[in-house]
Amino acid sequence: MVSRTPIFRFILVLLAIVIPAAAFAAPVGKAVGGGTYIEWVPQVSGYERMELTVSAPDGEVYRFEYLAGKAVVLNLKDLPSVGDGSYTYQLSVTPRISQAVREQLEKARAEGNEAAARAIMKGAGIGEAQTQTGAFAVENGAFVSPDRNEGDRNRPSGPVANSIRGEGPQAGASPAPSPARPGTPVVMDQVIPDDLIVQGSACVGLDCVNNESFGFDTIRLKENNTRIKFDDTSSSAGFPANDWQLTANDSASGGSSKFSIEDITGSKVPFTVTAGASTNSIFVDSTGRVGFRTSTPVLDLHVNTSNTPALRLEQNNSGGFTAQTWDVAGNEANFFVRDVTGGSKLSFRIRPGAPTSSIDISADGDVGIGTASPEIELHVFGSNTADTRVSMGPNPIGTPGTEGAFNIGYGGGSFGAGGSFLNARADSTAAAPNPSIRFLTGDTQRMILDNEGFIGLGVANPSNPIQHSSGAVLTATGQWTPASSRKVKQDIVELSADEAMETLHALTPVKFAFRVAPDDTSVGFIAEDVPELVAEKSHANLNPLELIAVLAKVVKEQEKTIDALTTRLNEIEKKKD
Secondary structure (H helix, E strand, O other): OOOOOHHHHHHHHHOOOOOOOOOOOOOOOOEEEOOOEEEEEEEEOEEEEEEEEEOOOOEEEEEEEEOOOOOOOEHHHHHHOOOOOHHHHEEEEEEEHHHHHHHHHHHHOOOOHHHHHHHHHHHHOOOOOEEEEEEEEEOEEOOOOOOOEEEOOOOOOOOHHHHHHHOOOOOOOOOEEEOOOOEEEEOOOOOOOOOOOOOOOEEEOOOOOOOOOOOOOOOOOOOOOOOOOOEEOOOOOOOOOOEEEEEOOOOOOOOOOOEEHHHHHHHHEEEEEEEOOOOOEEEEOOOEEEOOOOOOOOEEEOOOOOOOOOEEEEHHHOOOOOOOOEEEEEEEOOOOEEEOOOOOEEEEEEEEOOOOOOEEEEOOOEEEOOOOOOOOEEEEEEEEHHHOOEEEEOOOOOOOOOOOOOOEOOOOOOOOOEEEEEEOOOOOOOOOOOOOOEEEOOOOEEEEEEOOOEEEEOOOOOOOEEEEEEOOEEEEOEEEOOOHHHHHHHOOOOOOOHHHHHHHHHOOOOEEEEEOOOOOEEEEHHHHHHHHHHHOOEEEEOOHHHOOOOOOHHHHHHHHHHHHHHHHHHHHHHHHH
16 A cells, blocks of 8 residues: 655656656658558658658668658668668758759858858748658568557546546545556645655656665656656746756657657757667766767867767758768778768878878968978978979879879989979870970960970970070071071161171180080180170170171172282283283
């Protein structure tokens, strides 16, 4: 016989607030079926598609998409390796968004204007993504029907329930046997207008028994649906009044074994832990550091797992933006950023052992490769000359007989020892009409090396092995041909015989050897010693054509003299005859 002691009265008080789980009405779809399939009957309209994500007991995740108008059905055959156990799912809605709104959002995002993007979304009625989370079970290779519900089988209703609440004609009557559970007394509500102190343990729920064995439990909830609800009755303006609930396990058949914190007023479930979660799944130490699968977090956020700890960044398209998923992860092989949407390409990788400042971006945006103090937009620094190089294209630097690589570096390798180099290979079938290397200062092109090996100095398309903007060329036969066209000259006057003779007489031919080749004797002139007529401004060079012009003028004058002397000699010979 259960006595009406203070602790029993306390239990009755808790019964008024610990209610059975009235599951939230499905915001997206109502699950029906069982056996070989589960179907979610849409409870929303005006959507473009639904996405179903299923997490299996073995950790595998499966995704399915359903366009509007198509049944949202999951068949057993859709899960490659069906095993008995509890499966968690999320059903997400992609709203129907006009092309004009999409273009406005893309423009705002491209401009980095998040405020404008939010305003566009608000104006288009795009709010928080509609999602529904839940669970279903597989037993003996078949889906458990989600329609089955334990419900409130232990709770009386009708007149008896009214009497329990202190209402109706039986209010104040003595306890009577419960029709829901024969032999269980029905007790009136207890109202205690004072503090309640229980110097012992309390069991709340229809499955509590006399002489309950509490162990170390202070408060125990015991029945098939255990809930604690916080019902805030604030009604004055400015006071918070949101209702919350602690929920243990789903009520529906095949539902999830889990613990949740539910926002009753907002019909949301912001926090859930499913049964089987590993020890220290989330651990906060005394300094506020958070550990995932570790009770000894070293930094503010510490992830500890046996294989590739990772972070997934998934943008769905419910907000009007294009869906995109990235992974940031690391393991013994590399730290990487993975473009999941783009085919799981590893767009960015760092190998273990990479030296300090392998890539270093300074405060002003300069990028250093191998240096922590980049001095220009891209500064490449190597520990020795052989390492300081940049290679672009499909083939590495120094690979003979290949095409498509462009290399810049300093010293070492096959491109010169101890000096700078620029090397390129351009595919002649490339889209550009004349693949080439171009050297510029400022925005002015100074030199070009085209795909035929011709060099142009101030010439965009050289037609000779070496060609200068003045018109001078080195021909294919190895002949230096200076520019001499009337088109490139001005102030043209004839060289006088006196100037030519005076210059010729002032020329002093010498024999000499260049310092770089002391054993090779040459014949010529000294630039500093020649007359001004044929001297260069720097007095360090000579133009052979100028010397030839002087000689040509002198020879022509001498030919005139010879012709005159020959004529006079012929006249003398005639007189002798």
